[in-house]
Amino acid sequence: MSKRLLLLLLLSALGSAPALAQPRLVLQITVDQLRGDLPWRHMDQFGKGGFRYLADKGVWFTSAAYQHANTETIVGHASLATGTVPAVHGMVGNIWFDRDSNELVYNIEDSRYSLLSADAGVDKAREIDPTQRVATTDGRSPRGMLSSTFSDELANRYGGASKIFGVSVKDRGAVPLAGRSGKAFWFSKSSGNFVTSDFYYNAYPDWVAEWNGAGKLNEYAGNSWTLLNSPESYQRLSEDNSPWETDFPGFNRTFPHSWGARDDKYFTTLLTVSPAGDELTLDFVKALVNAEDLGQDEIPDFLSVSFSSTDYIGHLFGSSSLEMEDNLLRLDRILAELLSFIDKKVGLENTLIVLSADHGGPEVPGYLRSLGDHVEHVDPEYFDTAALNKALRQTLGVDVDLVKTFLDQQLIAAKGLDLAEIQREVVQLLIQRPEVFTAFAGSDIAAGLLPDNPIAKMAAANYLLQRSGDVHVVFGSQEFIADFDGLTVAATHGSPWHYDRHVPIVFAGNGVKPARVSRAVTPYDIASTMANILEIEEPSGSVGEVLVEVVQPLKTR
Numbered sequence: 001m002s003k004r005l006l007l008l009l010l011l012s013a014l015g016s017a018p019a020l021a022q023p024r025l026v027l028q029i030t031v032d033q034l035r036g037d038l039p040w041r042h043m044d045q046f047g048k049g050g051f052r053y054l055a056d057k058g059v060w061f062t063s064a065a066y067q068h069a070n071t072e073t074i075v076g077h078a079s080l081a082t083g084t085v086p087a088v089h090g091m092v093g094n095i096w097f098d099r100d101s102n103e104l105v106y107n108i109e110d111s112r113y114s115l116l117s118a119d120a121g122v123d124k125a126r127e128i129d130p131t132q133r134v135a136t137t138d139g140r141s142p143r144g145m146l147s148s149t150f151s152d153e154l155a156n157r158y159g160g161a162s163k164i165f166g167v168s169v170k171d172r173g174a175v176p177l178a179g180r181s182g183k184a185f186w187f188s189k190s191s192g193n194f195v196t197s198d199f200y201y202n203a204y205p206d207w208v209a210e211w212n213g214a215g216k217l218n219e220y221a222g223n224s225w226t227l228l229n230s231p232e233s234y235q236r237l238s239e240d241n242s243p244w245e246t247d248f249p250g251f252n253r254t255f256p257h258s259w260g261a262r263d264d265k266y267f268t269t270l271l272t273v274s275p276a277g278d279e280l281t282l283d284f285v286k287a288l289v290n291a292e293d294l295g296q297d298e299i300p301d302f303l304s305v306s307f308s309s310t311d312y313i314g315h316l317f318g319s320s321s322l323e324m325e326d327n328l329l330r331l332d333r334i335l336a337e338l339l340s341f342i343d344k345k346v347g348l349e350n351t352l353i354v355l356s357a358d359h360g361g362p363e364v365p366g367y368l369r370s371l372g373d374h375v376e377h378v379d380p381e382y383f384d385t386a387a388l389n390k391a392l393r394q395t396l397g398v399d400v401d402l403v404k405t406f407l408d409q410q411l412i413a414a415k416g417l418d419l420a421e422i423q424r425e426v427v428q429l430l431i432q433r434p435e436v437f438t439a440f441a442g443s444d445i446a447a448g449l450l451p452d453n454p455i456a457k458m459a460a461a462n463y464l465l466q467r468s469g470d471v472h473v474v475f476g477s478q479e480f481i482a483d484f485d486g487l488t489v490a491a492t493h494g495s496p497w498h499y500d501r502h503v504p505i506v507f508a509g510n511g512v513k514p515a516r517v518s519r520a521v522t523p524y525d526i527a528s529t530m531a532n533i534l535e536i537e538e539p540s541g542s543v544g545e546v547l548v549e550v551v552q553p554l555k556t557r
């Protein structure tokens with residue numbers, strides 16, 4: 001007898017069937033880089049079943065913001081999964097410096113767990129993603145996360161009988177929410193397949209092999225991303241050919257954006273930097289729900305879907321581009337299709353829907369200048385290793401380079417220097433630059449020697465001694481480095497400014513009564529709210545507060 005069947009029999013034998021408000025499925029949707037205001041800009045242009053369904057039928061929190069300083073993809077996804085800040089869940093940045101190996105580490109990289117596909121390595125196709133600029137091993141697992149997830153607690157409550165899945169184009173969008181107890185799938189640009197690692201499976205389930213073999217990507221070969229609606233219906237039509245947009249060869253700054261031929265080197269990459277990436281994610285998710293029979297009985301299942309296209313398009317073209325506008329209209333259609341599909345399979349009355357984002361995003365400096373502002377991209381030249389070493393040699397009178405990737409602690413000790421003092425020296429050097437808003441020495445954060453202001457608190461909420469860097473630098477509002485490894489992109493998030501921390505939070509389905517809530521809340525509240533509705537333990541590091549506007553109408557016991 002299967003574990004799941006046994007548990008169902010036990011539940012009914014004991015007469016302790018879950019209360020009416022228990023969903024059969026928890027569907028957690030994350031839109032990468034969806035700043036909190038963006039859906040509202042375009043609400044009148046959306047259809048009925050996507051964002052407008054969520055706005056009309058759900059509880060929408062319009063003033064939700066993260067309270068950590070590094071607003072990056074892994075940090076946000078792990079915070080959504082664990083209901084806590086990076087100082088507790090440990091995912092302090094997309095990359096960090098591992099002091100044992102003296103190497104940069106990519107968040108969910110784990111050489112103990114190889115990918116199941118030999119041809120799915122991450123470095124064979126160049127990533128158009130400024131945050132993934134470190135060479136990583138192919139191995140992936142959630143073991144670098146230091147506290148439990150909502151999905152782990154669900155597995156715990158139902159003795160492993162809940163079916164738990166995380167899907168995204170990005171590995172770091174899929175792995176955190178699946179937790180240690182679920183299964184994760186992500187898109188490999190080098191193989192053009194959805195893949196996983198042997199942390200999760202020893203071999204692909206048949207349905208995954210079938211999806212990968214079906215040639216879904218061929219539909220895009222030789223085609224282009226075109227406008228969904230008639231040009232005059234767009235707010236940002238005049239913004240299509242802006243000089244600050246990334247002019248990626250062959251893809252161009254203006255519509256139509258060509259994906260190229262199936263065997264072009266960048267074909268799969270260009271799919272991901274357009275709404276096609278989200279369409280492929282949706283298609284894979286449908287196959288998953290069908291094959292795994294999610295939401296078909298009283299034991300609640302969990303499905304996390306993270307849509308990545310909005311992030312790539314924000315980086316390449318900016319939040320106020322025509323590309324972003326068309327992407328959001330297409331994302332709205334994808335959400336509508338996903339909800340309609342889940343309605344037919346499970347019923348939205350049996351599905352707790354949660355939508356949020358891993359972080360927001362800035363405006364492009366060039367766009368702001370066109371409105372009269374004076375901001376510029378930050379010139380990385382002043383902040384690289386050579387510049388810092390030169391300055392430290394002068395101010396400290398030392399004859400060696402103290403900065404490698406981070407401060408060379410062994411060398412500093414050998415020279416009889418004090419690490420904290422040198423970190424503070426670097427802070428003093430950095431804050432002389434006009435584009436630096438503030439900077440904190442790691443030792444001061446660790447010792448609690450920070451000024452009493454909100455940005456310092458957010459740096460501390462992001463700090464973990466074993467993983468964080470020597471100095472936390474905060475550039476000015478709307479200022480950021482957008483040049484990585486020679487590829488200049490339009491915009492980069494990752495700051496503690498509000499536009500990078502502001503995300504939507506929406507709960508819908510499963511009997512949730514509609515409301516629009518403007519009080520300040522945080523995305524850490526999501527996991528504790530979900531746990532409360534499902535009457536399970538909160539994740540081990542949870543610091544969130546239950547969102548009462550969601551839970552009150554559900555009281556059934």
Ligand SMILES: [Zn+2]
Nearest residue numbers: 033073311315
């Ligand atoms: Zn991003």
